[in-house]
Amino acid sequence: VVMDYLVAVRLADPTRRRKMEKHIDKLTGHTIVAGLGRVGRQAARELAAAGAPFVVVDPSETSVRLAEDHGWLCLPGDATDDAVLEHAGVRRAHGLIATTANDATNMYIVLSARVLNARLHIVSRAVDETSVPKLTRAGADRAISPYAIGGHRLAHLILSPTVVDFFETALRRGNEALNIEAVAVSPESRAVGRSLEALALRQITGATVLAIIRDGTPIVNPGGDLALAGGDRLLALGTRDQLERVERVLATKD
Numbered sequence: 641v642v643m644d645y646l647v648a649v650r651l652a653d654p655t656r657r658r659k660m661e662k663h664i665d666k667l668t669g670h671t672i673v674a675g676l677g678r679v680g681r682q683a684a685r686e687l688a689a690a691g692a693p694f695v696v697v698d699p700s701e702t703s704v705r706l707a708e709d710h711g712w713l714c715l716p717g718d719a720t721d722d723a724v725l726e727h728a729g730v731r732r733a734h735g736l737i738a739t740t741a742n743d744a745t746n747m748y749i750v751l752s753a754r755v756l757n758a759r760l761h762i763v764s765r766a767v768d769e770t771s772v773p774k775l776t777r778a779g780a781d782r783a784i785s786p787y788a789i790g791g792h793r794l795a796h797l798i799l800s801p802t803v804v805d806f807f808e809t810a811l812r813r814g815n816e817a818l819n820i821e822a823v824a825v826s827p828e829s830r831a832v833g834r835s836l837e838a839l840a841l842r843q844i845t846g847a848t849v850l851a852i853i854r855d856g857t858p859i860v861n862p863g864g865d866l867a868l869a870g871g872d873r874l875l876a877l878g879t880r881d882q883l884e885r886v887e888r889v890l891a892t893k894d
Contacts, residue, residue, distance in 0.1 A: 664728065667695060674736060694713070696713065697715045698714070719753075730756045740765070750764050764780040828893045829891065831889065841876075845885035858875075
């Protein structure tokens with residue numbers, strides 16, 4: 641059925657399909673969005689807004705047309721099929737988001753993707769919260785229930801509406817939007833062994849260091865006298881330009 645649809649799409653608009661396939665073949669460090677239901681559409685919108693490269697995989701003709709209407713790269717097919725994931729560039733990808741409305745399907749997608757790319761960062765939707773541990777055992781780095789997240793957010797809108805409003809406004813202001821990113825400190829970086837105060841990251845970059853992840857443990861609101869170590873990851877808050885400056889500072893070698 642998938643191959644029949646691929647042929648039908650190519651016959652309907654062969655030039656457009658060939659161009660899209662060439663774009664997909666050139667992707668690297670991208671994200672695969674498996675499933676374009678309500679959750680998948682929202683994930684795709686967020687990736688598009690962030691300027692992150694991604695490709696949508698969905699067997700539905702309606703979903704493929706929707707993706708094309710938004711200008712998103714899309715591949716008609718079933719993401720539980722290894723050949724389809726290969727076509728989507730799973731071996732070159734940075735991440736995969738399994739968003740279908742069926743936990744068993746998401747589990748097959750996660751298993752297939754993990755076998756094909758051991759380094760892939762995989763996030764899966766869990767329709768049922770009891771599926772979360774099963775999805776992580778199948779190979780997902782994170783399994784998340786949208787309903788749990790929705791309930792958490794609704795509660796915080798009651799408990800801390802001002803805080804929620806601030807972050808929603810600050811994180812959605814176009815090019816000046818604030819972002820939180822994890823920036824790695826390589827062992828060869830000149831920052832290794834130097835304190836945050838000595839590096840003057842805030843003064844040089846304008847970004848704020850919220851925490852440092854060291855050996856999997858977060859050091860929240862680190863003091864200026866804390867010396868960085870190779871392998872640390874800095875959680876920094878700032879605009880895209882500010883975060884790029886942080887990356888440049890930490891990437892500088894002795």
